[in-house]
Amino acid sequence: MIETAGLSRAQLRRLLRERRRALAPQRQRQAARRLYRQLAQHPLFRRCRHVALYLPNDGEIDPGLLLDAAQRRGKATYLPVLNAWPATRMVFQRIHPGEALHLNRFRIREPRPNRARQRKVWTLDLLLMPLVGFDCEGGRLGMGGGFYDRSLAYRTRHKYCRKPALLGLAHECQKVDRLALASWDVPLEATVTDKAWYAADRKMMRRGQLHRDPCGACE
Known part of the structure; x- marks a missing residue:
């Protein structure tokens, strides 16, 4: 675990990115298999x-094994797509x-934009998110573009709109002691690594509960 004291967000982000890029291909494949075993039979994944x-x-x-499993089980699966305009929006x-x-x-693979196949984020059941660093209390350090934070900003305006369940996915080496959350940061319910679950909302994780939208629309 990395101690964050004295490190800026930029320094921490650089250090953690170097750590995960240093993992050999064999280690990456092994981590992907272990991540799959952590999540594939969990109620949150099975019920979504x-x-x-x-x-x-x-x-x-790599969550590719989970993507394949979700499609085999007949779940609707989605990937993030960046808008050409406005350039800061993700769907x-x-x-x-x-x-x-x-x-x-950003040289990241994505489908060709097709509005007819896009879905509002608050109507998803489960969102599996990449990250650069995480702590045990739901803190997430991203790449710095703010795409996920902007997509989930409605949760700060509508406190009772808790869909989708938010899980960060990471290598164990990306764990830090504590992340200071900015006002725009949206905390995770849990982070899942190749070795363990780190649940901020422990009750929800034990029950495998999927949030329901009590107000019917979170716009």
Whole structure:
């Protein structure tokens, strides 16, 4: 575990990115298999009908086995897609097995934008998120672009709108002692690594509870 005292966010981000990029391909594949075993039979994953994931980049842990499992089980699966305009907006678009992908401006694979297949984030059941660093209290350090924070900003305005369940995915080496949350940061329910679960909302994790939207619309 890395101690964050005396490190700026930029310094911490650089250190953690170096750590995950240093993992050998064999270690990455092993971590992906272990991540799958951690999550595949958990009630949160088994019960969800609409789940968003990501495709790995820059040494991120690979949720590809979970994506394959979700599609085999008949779940609707989604990937993040960056808008051309406004350039700071990200949406979630349904993806089908074998679909052709292209590289976005960050050289990350994503489907071609298709509004008819996009879904509002608050109507998803489960969102599996990449991260650079995490702590045990739901803190998440991202790449610095703020795409996920902007997509989830409605949760700070509508306190009772708790969908989707938010799980960060990471290598164990990305764990830090504590992350100071900014006002725009949206905490995770838990982070899942290749070795363990770190649940901030322990009651929800034990029950495998999927949040329901009591107000019907979180806009």
